[in-house]
Amino acid sequence: MGRLDDGRRVYFVVPKAPFGSMAEHAVVSPAHCIAMPDDIDDITAAAIANPGMSSWAAYTERAKLKAGETVLINGATGTAGRLAVQIAKHLGASKVIATGRNIDTLRSLAAIGADVTIPLVENDAALEETFKQQFAEGVDVVIDYLWGRSAERLLIAAAKFGRDAVPLRFVQIGSSSGADITLPSAVLRSSAIELMGSGIGSISVDRLIQAVGELLRATTSAGFTVAAKPVPLSDVERAWPEDDSARRTVFTMNAGMS
Known part of the structure; x- marks a missing residue:
């Protein structure tokens, strides 16, 4: 999750090496940014995007x-x-x-x-x-x-x-x-x-990005639920090895992510 210079919220994927995203600023192609719907909060979006995309893409792109x-x-x-x-x-x-x-x-x-x-x-x-x-x-x-x-x-x-x-x-x-x-x-x-x-290689990155966008736009109206645990980035060393299979860990930069 991030905000563009003009304040728009986006979910973004696959920053190009050597750049990553665990920082206050990230370098990402505009094509890899997904506009965030107004009806979904940052924590839910960050928690649901990757695990939800795994089945959304499998159903829509592979299994049809x-x-x-x-x-x-x-x-x-x-x-x-x-x-x-x-x-x-x-x-x-x-x-x-x-x-x-x-x-x-x-x-x-x-x-x-x-x-x-x-x-x-x-x-x-x-x-x-x-x-x-x-x-x-x-x-x-x-x-x-x-x-x-x-x-x-x-x-x-x-x-x-x-x-x-x-x-x-x-x-x-x-x-x-x-x-x-x-x-x-x-x-x-x-x-x-x-x-x-189903994954990168069997589905193009562009189609996976489309799947994430479709998922995020459907999340609130469909009533999808995901258990999430916000953790300050300062606690990353402690929280990183924890099992989050039942409750998704979301690292936050500051109190502005909600």
Whole structure:
């Protein structure tokens, strides 16, 4: 977040090396600045932009989500996953299935749009059986924040129990459960799974900037919520290593950021 010389508030992205943004002034291309809507405060905008963009761009640019489709979010209990639930419903998903490891947080997702919640249990057979019912009923899009073992079980279950010759768009976004999986080749041969990623490289920077703008303009009217914790920049050394997966840390320059 920042202000231009004329006082206009902007959200800006990817300052060009060697410049960064953790300072009182930053050098940024005008093309990388997004005008801020008047109805969203600085803290909310700073907290929601990056995690919210991850699913907004995945839905709109990669999965091409259509109204009435079913979405499964693998890893929905962190900040990005909770936003992915809300954004899916806003973009027209008729059913949202959420998985996660934190049982208490998983239960709370019904209040923000999750229709089905699935705990990621350790037993592979039990997990596959739970996934079986959902894929048999029909899943159109998977948004994956975890990768690792749960993504393996999802892909295998989708191939075994999903609808024949009906595409399933599986969009990989994060890897908090591991960078690698073991994927049987039969999963791809015996299904219509479309496996893709979402991020810089799979989507142009210009399109990602557009996604952030669309997200910020929708935030207040759609009622998107994000837990945020403002922290003075002077406390950065203490706060930097803290886990903010459930409550997004926003570093502030002074009392003017609200």
